[in-house]
Amino acid sequence: MNDKEKKHMSKFLSLVLRHKPKYINLELDENGWAEVDELIEKAKSRHMHFSFDELIEVVTTNDKQRFSFNPNNTKIRANQGHTVKTVDLKFEPKQPPEFLYHGTVGKFLESIKTSGLDKRRRQHVHLSEERETAIKVGSRRGVPIILSIRALEMHRKGYEFYCSENKVWLTDHVPTEFIEYNLSSCPNCKDSIEYSPISDVFMKVKFKDKSEKKVYKKRCENCGTNLVMNKYTRNHLAYSNYSNWELD
Ligand code: HQG
DSSP states (O other): OOOHHHHHHHHHHHHHIIIIIGGGOOOOOSSEEEEHHHHHHGGGGGGGGOHHHHHHHHHHHOTTTOOOOTTTTTTTEESSSOOOOOOOOOOOOOOOSSSEEEEEEEGHHHHHHHBOOOTSSSSSEEBBSOOHHHHHHHTSSSSSSEEEEEEHHHHHHHHHEEEOTTSSSEEEEOGGGEEEEEEEOTTTTTEEEETTTTTTTEEEEEEETTTTTEEEEOOOTTTOEEEEEEHHHHHGGGGOOOOOOOEE
């Protein structure tokens, strides 16, 4: 199978093992397992034809190890990410590292600041140990914004965490007081400036030599200084915790 075919099949497996087993009338047991034979047979009703060996290939080479077999390969399930309400994967609570990361996008920030991180349609809030993973997750929706979660402190205060087989950290809800938002500061007065995808003004600045620079501009709300940030830095803000605004 080529990469495109594998991806197509992985998406199909996510659909029926996490979200809509009814799409092919598949039975998931209370722990999320489906019979492999039944899956192969019923997938045909949606023109998904694959062999047992091809299924093994997709599962073992999957970039995020999204699926698992039982020990004798007769059953298959998704390791996390379900929206099907009746499935309980029976995760064991586990102590998280000091920080976990969550990748999101600017348009959700205001709401997250008000109500914390919610699980939305899924069964849990998804967090990762690596910032890189959070960047990838956030990038699915636009310019990623990485939130750092003080997970160990949450755990000490009684919040439970779970870690799926494919190393996705899960929890029910992250209250906003445990979230560290990436702030930068004004190079003039050092007051903190929030990443503000809505109010920052984007413009092209033309130089005499006809070269062009794409920048974001804003005014520090505290001292009134005009600030500038180049587009490249801005779009990669998620990659650093540094203050990126410069004096205009
Ligand atoms: C946001 C993929 C407003 C949250 C990834 C996210 C992941 C809020 C979106 C897995 C909010 C939910 C999960 C609030 C959270 N107000 N927005 N209070 N609380 N949000 O897809 O974490 O490729 O359900 O920031 O790799 O993006 O499918 O969750 O943007 O592991 O295997 O609401 O999906 O895995 O979106 O991604 P999702 P997610 P797969």
